[in-house]
Amino acid sequence: MSKSLVKAIGLLDYFKIKQNLSLVELAQLTGMPKTTIYRLVNSLEEAGLLIKDRNSQHDVQYRLGIKLLELGKLVEKQLTYKNIALPFMKRLNDELEELVHLTIIEGDEAVYIETIGSKKHIRLVVKVGERAPLYAGSAPKLLLSSKTDEEIYEYFKRVPLNKRTPNTIDNEKEIMKEIYNIREEGYSISRSESFKDTIGFSAPIYDFTGKIVAALGVSTVLTTFEKEKQDLILEKVQSTAEKISYELGYNRID
Structure with missing residues (x-):
């Protein structure tokens, strides 16, 4: 399994802590650079595993996608x-x-x-x-x-x-x-x-x-x-x- 795939799947675990997370929060939680988080989140969003929360009042936030359900x-x-x-x-x-x-x-x-x-x-x-x-x-x-x-x-x-x-x-x-x-x-x-x-x-x-x-x-x-x-x-x-x-x-x- 590629390292990028492992990292991307690993991001999903952080949504156990909080339902909605921004790129900044994910970077802080994982210790990964924001550019890396952005790339991984984009891949997860394309796959339907993450979706943007349109009701977010602050930074763009993401939550688990329907594909996981x-x-x-x-x-x-x-x-x-x-x-x-x-x-x-x-x-x-x-x-x-x-x-x-x-x-x-x-x-x-x-x-x-x-x-x-x-x-x-x-x-x-x-x-x-x-x-x-x-x-x-x-x-x-x-x-x-x-x-x-x-x-x-x-x-x-x-x-x-x-x-x-x-x-x-x-x-x-x-x-x-x-x-x-x-x-x-x-x-x-x-x-x-x-x-x-x-x-x-x-x-x-x-x-x-x-x-x-x-x-x-x-x-x-x-x-x-x-x-x-x-x-x-x-x-x-x-x-x-x-x-x-x-x-x-x-x-x-x-």
């Missing part, structure tokens, strides 16, 4: 999903002894916000905070399927469909076939699309509005996967995702 709500939402899902994820992990993960969309990527590792000797590891493109892997593709067709085609314009493994589907038409199938079946399966020698199973988690807000997934190493367990894993993943959805206030109407 948006980011805070996103973090709060993630924590809510994690807190509700975690007990169910632990039970699923105990039952299947495989890697269990919870994934959400952030921008054009899928982000793993919670993982519980496999209990087996040969194990697949996915870290919390790890990101993946939405077009590859069971959980990312399930999340992509929650978007409208129009949104997905706009996504294709923005994001290059690079192959992560030989099995990665990098053709828009083929990806859309997968998307339609996921919507119809209500779950997603992928084989070595995002990581080599893996198989993943994911099911949607809905909130009280009926919107897909996360994907619950189970992944394992393909070479040790027992094919006869596929139906059991799918049933467990889907039923667990449904329980989490109900905890979020979802009421399914067929």
Whole structure:
């Protein structure tokens, strides 16, 4: 992380002391030159992290921007999903002894916000905070399927469909076939699309509005996967995702 970025983010902490601060006050509090403060504050203002207080009677003052509230709500939402899902994820992990993960969309990527590792000797590891493109892997593709067709085609314009493994589907038409199938079946399966020698199973988690807000997934190493367990894993993943959805206030109407 660049020193300028660290300094800029550090400035935000001083707004815990006082709601509104001027450039002079920030310079006094930090011990940094006023020219440096001016440059850092300008960058934070451009990013929406600070805004000018138009009601200030004296020197121009700044306060925390609405962007921080948006980011805070996103973090709060993630924590809510994690807190509700975690007990169910632990039970699923105990039952299947495989890697269990919870994934959400952030921008054009899928982000793993919670993982519980496999209990087996040969194990697949996915870290919390790890990101993946939405077009590859069971959980990312399930999340992509929650978007409208129009949104997905706009996504294709923005994001290059690079192959992560030989099995990665990098053709828009083929990806859309997968998307339609996921919507119809209500779950997603992928084989070595995002990581080599893996198989993943994911099911949607809905909130009280009926919107897909996360994907619950189970992944394992393909070479040790027992094919006869596929139906059991799918049933467990889907039923667990449904329980989490109900905890979020979802009421399914067929």
